[in-house]
Amino acid sequence: MFEILEKKSLNPTVTLMRINAPKVAKKALPGQFIILRTDSEGERIPLTIADYDRESGSVSIIFQIVGATTEKLNHLNEGDCLQDFVGPLGRATETEGLKKVAVVGGGVGCAIAYPVAKRLHELGVEVHTIAGFRNKDLVILEDEFKAASGKFVLMSDDGSTGEKGLVTDALKKLVESGEKYDRVITIGPLIMMKFVCQLTKQYEIPTVASMNPIMIDGTGMCGGCRLTVGGQTKFACVDGPEFDGHLIDFDEAMARGAMYRDFERKAHEDACNLFKGVE
Amino acid sequence: MPNMSLKRNEMPVQAPDVRNRNFQEVALGYTEEQAIDEAKRCLGCKNKPCSTGCPVQIDIPAFIAQVAEGNFAEAYKIITKSSSLPAVCGRVCPQETQCESKCVRGKKGEPVAIGRLERFVADWHNSQSEVSVEKPVPNGHRAAIIGSGPSGLACAGDLAKKGYDVTVFEALHVAGGVLSYGIPEFRLPKSIVQKEIEGLKALGVKVETNTVVGRTVSVDELMNEEGFESVFIGSGAGLPRFMNIPGENLNGVYSANEFLTRINLMKAYKDNSSTPIKAGTRAVIVGGGNVAMDAARCAKRLGADVTIVYRRTEKELPARAEEVEHAKEEGIVFKFLTNPTEITSTEKGWVKGIICQQMKLSEPDASGRAKPVPIEGALFEIEADYVIMAIGTSPNPLIKSTTEGLDTQKWGGIIADEDGLTSKTGVYAGGDAVTGAATVILAMGAGKKAAAAMDEYMQNK
Numbered sequence: 001m002f003e004i005l006e007k008k009s010l011n012p013t014v015t016l017m018r019i020n021a022p023k024v025a026k027k028a029l030p031g032q033f034i035i036l037r038t039d040s041e042g043e044r045i046p047l048t049i050a051d052y053d054r055e056s057g058s059v060s061i062i063f064q065i066v067g068a069t070t071e072k073l074n075h076l077n078e079g080d081c082l083q084d085f086v087g088p089l090g091r092a093t094e095t096e097g098l099k100k101v102a103v104v105g106g107g108v109g110c111a112i113a114y115p116v117a118k119r120l121h122e123l124g125v126e127v128h129t130i131a132g133f134r135n136k137d138l139v140i141l142e143d144e145f146k147a148a149s150g151k152f153v154l155m156s157d158d159g160s161t162g163e164k165g166l167v168t169d170a171l172k173k174l175v176e177s178g179e180k181y182d183r184v185i186t187i188g189p190l191i192m193m194k195f196v197c198q199l200t201k202q203y204e205i206p207t208v209a210s211m212n213p214i215m216i217d218g219t220g221m222c223g224g225c226r227l228t229v230g231g232q233t234k235f236a237c238v239d240g241p242e243f244d245g246h247l248i249d250f251d252e253a254m255a256r257g258a259m260y261r262d263f264e265r266k267a268h269e270d271a272c273n274l275f276k277g278v279e
Numbered sequence: 280m281p282n283m284s285l286k287r288n289e290m291p292v293q294a295p296d297v298r299n300r301n302f303q304e305v306a307l308g309y310t311e312e313q314a315i316d317e318a319k320r321c322l323g324c325k326n327k328p329c330s331t332g333c334p335v336q337i338d339i340p341a342f343i344a345q346v347a348e349g350n351f352a353e354a355y356k357i358i359t360k361s362s363s364l365p366a367v368c369g370r371v372c373p374q375e376t377q378c379e380s381k382c383v384r385g386k387k388g389e390p391v392a393i394g395r396l397e398r399f400v401a402d403w404h405n406s407q408s409e410v411s412v413e414k415p416v417p418n419g420h421r422a423a424i425i426g427s428g429p430s431g432l433a434c435a436g437d438l439a440k441k442g443y444d445v446t447v448f449e450a451l452h453v454a455g456g457v458l459s460y461g462i463p464e465f466r467l468p469k470s471i472v473q474k475e476i477e478g479l480k481a482l483g484v485k486v487e488t489n490t491v492v493g494r495t496v497s498v499d500e501l502m503n504e505e506g507f508e509s510v511f512i513g514s515g516a517g518l519p520r521f522m523n524i525p526g527e528n529l530n531g532v533y534s535a536n537e538f539l540t541r542i543n544l545m546k547a548y549k550d551n552s553s554t555p556i557k558a559g560t561r562a563v564i565v566g567g568g569n570v571a572m573d574a575a576r577c578a579k580r581l582g583a584d585v586t587i588v589y590r591r592t593e594k595e596l597p598a599r600a601e602e603v604e605h606a607k608e609e610g611i612v613f614k615f616l617t618n619p620t621e622i623t624s625t626e627k628g629w630v631k632g633i634i635c636q637q638m639k640l641s642e643p644d645a646s647g648r649a650k651p652v653p654i655e656g657a658l659f660e661i662e663a664d665y666v667i668m669a670i671g672t673s674p675n676p677l678i679k680s681t682t683e684g685l686d687t688q689k690w691g692g693i694i695a696d697e698d699g700l701t702s703k704t705g706v707y708a709g710g711d712a713v714t715g716a717a718t719v720i721l722a723m724g725a726g727k728k729a730a731a732a733m734d735e736y737m738q739n740k
Contacts, residue, residue, distance in 0.1 A: 023490070085489065087491070217540065220517065221518070221519070222534060224534075259531075259557060
């Protein structure tokens, strides 16, 4: 069983948990993910690794409460155990040969962008981070990003913190001002990544996007996580989760991401009602 | 005096129009009386032709003789000398092409129902109150098994019986491999699979779930850091194939693996399951193997009208005859000489239908199978809410790509010799990971062979 060592609320809908999982911690690298189940009847959900500590054998995950399983997960506390926790899965972020990188994160995607920025920073890569949130209450990891980035630009949809606007506005501004990036790494909502990739394509900056599709096993067995990259079908779990952003069919990925939306909405409501009854 | 009836004892089954609405087991098994009566049909041939047809060489006449006498415990002992998973094999082995195809009684009349008797003996054993298991004397050697499907479990069982300290690593949260995620409950109840695995655990086999070899730990680490002297790779053929036709990534298109995993492993057919499945009222399954039959029969049980499309004719269906028969009885429609060319989409990006090409058979090709060729212009669309691709699987590339010095075929199969030895010293492989998708019993046979070779390797090291 995998004990929850630490639980911290980063904002009203985003939670960090540090999990005791020595085997996963030993091998984890930025960009990889885990699959967990909260209980013996639970579904398998993938979550990207937010941090890891090989010495203490712990792995951190950051999740947004969006459905029944994340709701259930958020009702667990320090000292409770997860039923299953398997990983690290997927390929790690490629960092070789990079000198200057723009990391563009959106919303809870910043939780995944952070370990990538941190890793690049540790390797001596110049990191510029652009992080976008809907409003100031939803900002996460601001101090952490600042410590790992030569430049940090905070954006908000409503202007309640940082600059008002989209991450693409900030990226455009940086590039137009003469910043030259070997690569842009973008992690966030599909629609945001789609527009980041469209922008960087104009500037011909190689771009990778981290995909987080629906999956079950995470080992290449079900094909539920498939997406089209450069006209070919790829499995996010084993071929990714990071892909060349200029080749991803984002529209297809968005349609596939909505496959179980009705079910999820209903399951989430049921879960909330259940917890309301308990509390 | 043997029972000279030309007909075998029928096994009771759930009625088709009842069973196609539930997930409980279709076949109900022999009673003691039926089993004894059937066992008496065996002539006890001295040269045991049936055993030559068994991939794990069970001493079939010997166990049947014990059943005929009502000595079921003795019969079980004889079977388990050769097979680690009798309750599984009695259900899913293609006996009609193996042991039963060699039965002398089959020359004039029906062969002895060997599979049903095996199943009876295993179920009888499992229904007894806890039978004490003699733990083998440890021999001080350690072996690792990658994958807890049929080949891995067979290999683990044989090594454990010889006194090895065996650990089985499984990527999923439940052991059993394809027995757990693939074969449906109505054909192989999961409680039976778990019972067989508990039996192996009682022998001392350790099972570590949630361990993806190649990611969580590598083959080399198992051998160099964790002290395993020999490793068996039984990682199966889990990578689903697609046809690469337009529309295959639409919402509502499943690989058979995904569809079956949601149902069998994650129990998505239960009302309170937290794993969703999108099953509409019209399903089309593409393919003609056992997996296609399983997917079709699951879709039927979820309430759909089900059509199987297959590009050859009924005669060429690779599925077991019994599975095809069961599917038909349950109301599944077959469209033969039908090859999909495109999956069409609703405005919202969901499956609307599947466009198919009518085929005809040409002359047999080098493999002896007649090749289907298109009839020009003969295209038609079948309306569907969802489509399941059941056209085969390939070995998972994860272990190959993370194990240096492990040679594989171009198509991904691990290269292994007769005994299962790979290009890496001490590393053996067997089952679908070597052969590509095949049967449970062939995988078990390969696991047993490898166990013998691993035993010799570790003893002489």
